[in-house]
Amino acid sequence: MYQEYSIQYSAKNHYDTLVNDAYWQFLIIPEDNESQQLVSWEFSNSLHDVNQTSINGFGFKTIRVHPGQKFNDISFQASFTVIKKETNPFDFSLPHHNKADYDKLEELNFQVDFEPFLRRTSLTRLPNTYIDMYTFDENKTIFENIQNLNGWVSEYLSFKPGVTDVDTPLEEIIEKRNGVCQDFTHLFCAVVKENKVPARYVSGYLHQGHGYFGDSQMHAWAEVYVPDIGWVGFDPTNNLLANTNHIKVCHGKDYKDCSPLIGVVYAHGANTTSHTVKVLSEQQQ
Secondary structure, three states, X not given: OEEEXXXXXXXXXXXXXXXXXXXXXXXXXXXXXXXXXXXXXXXXXXXXXXXXXXXXXXOOEEEEEOOOOOEEEEEEEEXXXXXXXXXXXXXXXXXXXXXXXXXXXXXXXXXXXXXHHHOOOOXXXXXXXXXXXXXXXXXXXXXXXXXXXXXXXXXXOEEOOOOOOOOOOXXXXXXXXXXXXXXXXXXXXXXXXHOOOOEEEEEEEEOOOOOOXXXXXXXXXXEEEEOOOEXXXXXXXXXXXXXXXEEEEEEEOOHHHHOOEEEEEEOOOOEEEEEEEEEEEEEEO
């Protein structure tokens, strides 16, 4: 069985004064991997300027836009068609040798190989006062600990849009216990790293037809490297393993590596912006 997804992305920007120059980079193209195939994609802007593509530091395709004219308004439209295999996220064998796996985390070669995703960043570093807020039980497998953590983060935080932004410190999120998917994911990754397990932030799209919590623009979840299993996707916002409804765009150390849109605009005065994403699915044989 396969699931075909149609994704529509839209962004609109209005500037009160004339924009003299601007540069944007979009990180919104679904990747090709073992579980999903990018069948087609289109991207356009209302000024009809040429769009350029490039590859970022983690190997994901970006779209760059540099308008060749002055403007007050600009909009962007993108559409993607993705086919995903219907897979069982638990389709692996759990290891039974706990000590060997925990010993693996202490090996220098392991720590060097996974250093980027063991590194605490400003968004995935637990404050000193919360350093022991969740510790792993070494009588359980690493996977079991992470699965339990997934549920713990889902219960600890309440999904509440509009109370945080991309720069909200983790300490504030922990204390207020509210946030959106990026906040759930940053807290999840911070705890995983504190327990010496590699974790990476994932940005993508979520088909919300099953009642999942998710951002109205793009969703965030995590991938954790579990010894003897490999990279496994966890969605702490919804307390589940990433599955067919999770369409990956990219991964990085935290949100800053995965921001769907970054840019520089040379203009004075106020501006307004809006983004919408629609994900539709259709089952195929």
